[in-house]
Structures are given as structure tokens and as C-alpha cells.
Amino acid sequence: MEQLPTLSREDIWMISVGIDVSKGSSRVCVNKNGRVMQQFFVEHSQLSMKKLIDLLLSFEEEAKVILEATGIYHLPLVQSLIRAGIFVAVINPLVLKKYAALSLRKGKTDQLDAVKIADYGLANWHKLIGYSVSDTTYTELKDLGRNYAYYVKLKVMQKQHLTMLLDRAMPGITELVRTAGNDNLTKNKLLDFIEHYQHYDRITAKSERQFVLDYCRWAKKKGYRPDESKACSIYALAKASIPTSSSKSTPTTALLLEAIKVLRQLCETLQSILAQMKELAKELPEYNVVCAMHGVGNILAVRLIAEIGDVRRFHSGKSLVAFAGLDSPPYESGNFIGTKRSISKRGSPFLRKTGFEVMKSLIMHKPREDNAVYLFIVKKVTEGKAKKVAMIAGLNKFLRIYYARVKEIYDAV
Numbered sequence: 001m002e003q004l005p006t007l008s009r010e011d012i013w014m015i016s017v018g019i020d021v022s023k024g025s026s027r028v029c030v031n032k033n034g035r036v037m038q039q040f041f042v043e044h045s046q047l048s049m050k051k052l053i054d055l056l057l058s059f060e061e062e063a064k065v066i067l068e069a070t071g072i073y074h075l076p077l078v079q080s081l082i083r084a085g086i087f088v089a090v091i092n093p094l095v096l097k098k099y100a101a102l103s104l105r106k107g108k109t110d111q112l113d114a115v116k117i118a119d120y121g122l123a124n125w126h127k128l129i130g131y132s133v134s135d136t137t138y139t140e141l142k143d144l145g146r147n148y149a150y151y152v153k154l155k156v157m158q159k160q161h162l163t164m165l166l167d168r169a170m171p172g173i174t175e176l177v178r179t180a181g182n183d184n185l186t187k188n189k190l191l192d193f194i195e196h197y198q199h200y201d202r203i204t205a206k207s208e209r210q211f212v213l214d215y216c217r218w219a220k221k222k223g224y225r226p227d228e229s230k231a232c233s234i235y236a237l238a239k240a241s242i243p244t245s246s247s248k249s250t251p252t253t254a255l256l257l258e259a260i261k262v263l264r265q266l267c268e269t270l271q272s273i274l275a276q277m278k279e280l281a282k283e284l285p286e287y288n289v290v291c292a293m294h295g296v297g298n299i300l301a302v303r304l305i306a307e308i309g310d311v312r313r314f315h316s317g318k319s320l321v322a323f324a325g326l327d328s329p330p331y332e333s334g335n336f337i338g339t340k341r342s343i344s345k346r347g348s349p350f351l352r353k354t355g356f357e358v359m360k361s362l363i364m365h366k367p368r369e370d371n372a373v374y375l376f377i378v379k380k381v382t383e384g385k386a387k388k389v390a391m392i393a394g395l396n397k398f399l400r401i402y403y404a405r406v407k408e409i410y411d412a413v
Contacts (some may be wrong), residue, residue, distance in 0.1 A: 013061035014125055018118025020110045021067050021074045028052065029114035034122060036115060048215075049080045056086050064128055066121035068093045071321045082133055089121070089128040096120060096348075138309045141280050145306030148273045149350055155266045162259045163272040168245040169199045169256060172237050178232070192222050192261050198253050201246070211235050219297060251291070268332060278300040286311075286406040294370055295362035303404070307351040311407055317400035324351045326396050343368065354373040 013032060018245045019042075020027040030038040042048045057065050067074055074090065081088045100116045121128065134142075166173060177190045195216055197203055203211055215234070245252040283285045283304040291301040314320045321327050325347025345352075362374045370394035373394050380390035 011371070014122060015059055015061050015063040015407050016118045016121030016125070017056065017063055017065045018116070019065060019067040019077065019115045020113040020117060021077065022110065023073050024095065026067075026077060026193075027110040027114040029111075029118045030055075031115070031118035032121060034119075036118075038115065039111060044076045049077070053081065053084045053086065055238070056081075057084065062205070063087070064089060064121055066091060066117050066128065068096050068117065078131060079133060082131065087128075088131045090131045093116075099123075110167035118372045122391060123313060131372065132313070134309060138395050139278050141277060141302070141306035142309060143279075144231065144273050144277045145303055146349065147279070148303070149353075151266055151270050151273065153262065155270065158259065158263045158266055162256075162263060165252070165256045165259055166194070169243055169252060170194070170197075170238075171241050171243065173234070176234055176237060185221060189222075189224055191264070192224075193258060197254060199241050199245075200241055203235060203238040208232065248358045265396055274299060274302065277306060282306050285409050289405050290402070291407060293398075293399075294367040294374070295358045299360070300358055300361070303352075304358070307348055307354055308402070311403055312410055314403065318404045321396055322393075323347050324399060325349070326352065326392060326399070351393075355395040355398065358392065359394050362394070363391070373401065 012353050016031045018029045018031065019028075025041055025043050028040055028042050029036060029037075033306045043050050056065070065081055066089050067077065069092050070093070078088050078090060096117060100113075103116075144234065163174065165316050172191065173193070177193045191358035206214065212231040212235070215231035216228060219226040278298065284305065286305065290296055290305060291298055293301075296304065308320065308323075313322065314323065318327070322344075325345040326343050328343055329339040330341075359373075360379065363377065367374055376397050380393050381387060385393070
């Protein structure tokens with residue numbers, strides 16, 4: 001039998017192009033089989049990108065571009081290169097950091113980082129996975145979802161600020177005047193009450209009977225129940241409390257009204273974002289299926305879809321669980337097998353937070369049908385697990401079910 005010729009490393013040319021991404025520009029390193037051939041800067045502009053693409057397409061050998069995920073800064077590069085038909089691999093920054101830590105000599109410059117990224121591409125040439133640009137709907141949903149999370153954070157901070165101002169002017173009022181739907185802009189009893197009375201001094205300046213009648217007139221006008229007993233409780237609290245700011249203090253009153261105005265604006269922004277997310281999510285085939293899952297509903301459904309994206313990019317439900325950072329990596333050494341392991345948290349914190357809200361909703365409503373996740377949580381609690389641990393285990397199961405049901409829809413298409 002004729003012996004087949006063997007190929008040396010020099011006969012198999014692999015061109016790894018490492019790009020250290022920065023804001024507005026990036027450092028490029030072209031590495032051929034371990035030899036740095038070229039290094040240069042490229043601006044994130046159409047002209048510079050065209051020159052880079054022409055260079056990469058001019059190579060006769062296969063070239064792969066490797067860069068790390070950097071929020072949004074790498075997106076112009078990735079989209080331009082993929083449209084030109086060039087292989088692009090986007091690597092987790094933690095993976096590249098650990099790879100760079102293997103070197104004994106420490107140092108960090110854009111030039112060194114580009115070289116290390118190119119070296120990583122050669123060392124993992126056959127394991128590199130090409131980056132795929134997500135569907136426009138999923139991309140827009142994710143952007144809206146992240147903005148939603150940002151404004152929720154601002155809303156929480158604004159509520160805390162309003163509470164601080166109220167503790168000076170009307171301490172304890174939040175316990176007596178409550179609104180069932182805190183996000184209801186048209187009817188929020190607490191905010192309407194504060195806007196009308198603003199300070200306990202304006203309440204105690206009246207007699208109890210005068211305040212009760214005034215409160216009932218106000219409540220009826222605003223569409224609330226004119227409860228005289230509630231008015232008496234508020235008047236008693238106003239008499240017993242010690243406000244630390246005076247009703248004559250114009251700045252304090254102005255700050256209180258401004259805080260309410262900002263809070264309403266934030267709620268309006270959140271509702272607007274959710275409305276846009278719902279319109280986009282309705283275009284996706286999984287929307288109705290996700291909404292029908294117990295504990296989800298219309299709001300959490302769009303947030304889940306926004307954070308998970310296209311499930312077809314996950315090879316299994318286990319992969320989706322790992323993406324959420326809920327997996328518990330094994331820990332074994334010799335005869336020792338670790339049993340008390342924590343979740344990795346190497347995943348999307350936004351997805352974990354949304355999923356945790358789904359679990360709280362499940363526990364609150366206690367579904368009787370299609371309740372495998374709820375029963376699983378109850379089982380874990382009866383086994384002696386902490387409630388939070390049981391909810392995390394339930395979320396793990398929920399994501400696997402989510403993957404199976406949504407994947408079934410796309411497989412049927």
C-alpha cells in the first residue's frame with residue numbers, strides 16, 4: 001500500500017487574527033502559525049473596515065478572526081466582518097483572561113492583548129465556534145430588556161428617596177395609605193394623597209371632623225373609597241408623629257413634589273418599554289407558549305424571551321441552565337466527591353433575576369394544573385431545603401421545560 005504523505009505544521013497554514021477591541025478603534029494582530037506577520041490599528045469606520053476586510057479576503061489560506069465580547073464596542077466589527085463572509089469567534093473575556101494568565105511574564109498593552117488573542121485562536125483552532133448575528137427581533141428585545149432593568153433600578157432608588165423625604169414630612173404614612181397596584185399611574189393613592197396634603201401640619205391644622213370630611217371629599221373625587229375610619233387613623237397618626245421638617249419649608253415641599261413627578265415619569269417610561277417589548281414579542285412563535293406557562297404572564301414572558309433569546313442557539317436545556325449561571329460544576333479529587341456545591345453564577349444575572357420572579361409568582365398562585373415546577377419546589381422544601389435553594393432548583397427545572405416547549409415549536413416549523 002502506498003504510504004500517504006505527512007503534512008508538517010508549515011504545510012498547514014492557519015491565520016489567526018486577534019483583535020483587541022476598544023471604543024472607536026481596535027488593535028489587530030495577524031498571526032500565521034505562531035508568527036506575528038502584521039500589527040496595526042483599525043478605526044471603527046466604514047473606510048477602515050473595508051481595508052481590513054480586503055486584507056483578510058486577500059489571504060489564500062483560511063483566516064479566523066478572534067475577539068472578546070466587550071458589551072457593544074465589538075458589534076460594529078462583528079457585523080461588518082460577518083457580512084463579508086469572514087469567520088468570527090467572540091470569546092468570553094474571562095476565558096481570555098485565564099488563558100493570558102498562563103504566561104509567566106505579566107504585562108498589558110493593546111499590542112500584547114492582540115497577540116495573546118491571536119495565540120488563543122491558534123491554540124483552540126478546531127474548537128472555535130463562529131458567531132451568529134441574532135435575529136433583529138431578539139436583539140431589539142434584549143436591548144429593551146436591559147433598558148427596562150436599568151429604569152427599574154432607578155425607580156427603586158427614587159422610591160427610597162421619596163420614602164426618605166416622607167419620613168421628614170409625614171412619617172409612617174406609607175403604612176396607612178397603600179395602593180394595590182404600585183405601578184398604576186392614573187390611580188396611585190399614596191402619591192395622590194401626598195400631592196394633596198404634602199405635610200402633617202396641613203392635616204393637624206384642621207379639626208378631626210374637618211379633616212374626615214375633607215378626606216372623604218378628596219377620596220370620592222379621585223375615585224377611592226371614602227373611608228371615615230381610615231381618615232381618623234391618619235389624623236391620629238398626624239397628631240402623634242413628630243415631623244422633622246416644617247410645612248413652611250418651601251424647599252422640602254418642592255423636593256417632595258419633584259420626587260413624585262420623577263417617579264411617575266419613570267413608571268411611564270417602564271410602561272412604554274414594556275409596550276414595545278410586547279409588540280415585538282408577539283411576532284415570535286414562542287410568545288403564546290411562554291405566556292401560557294404558570295407563573296409567567298404577559299410581563300414576565302417578554303422579559304424571559306428578551307434575556308433567553310433564540311433557544312435554537314442552545315444545544316440542550318442543560319446549556320440554557322448554564323447560560324443562566326444555575327449549573328453546579330462537579331468537584332472531585334481522588335476519592336473525594338463534593339456534594340455541597342453552589343451554583344456557578346457564570347451567566348446572565350438578568351435572566352436569574354427574572355426567573356426568580358417567576359418562581360415567586362408560582363409559589364404565590366399555587367397552580368393546580370401543569371404544576372410540575374411548583375410541586376418540585378414544594379418537594380425540596382419538605383426535604384429540608386431552604387426556600388431560596390428550593391426556588392433555584394425549581395428555576396433550573398423551569399428553564400429545561402421552557403427549552404423543551406419552545407424548541408418543539410421551532411422543530412415543528
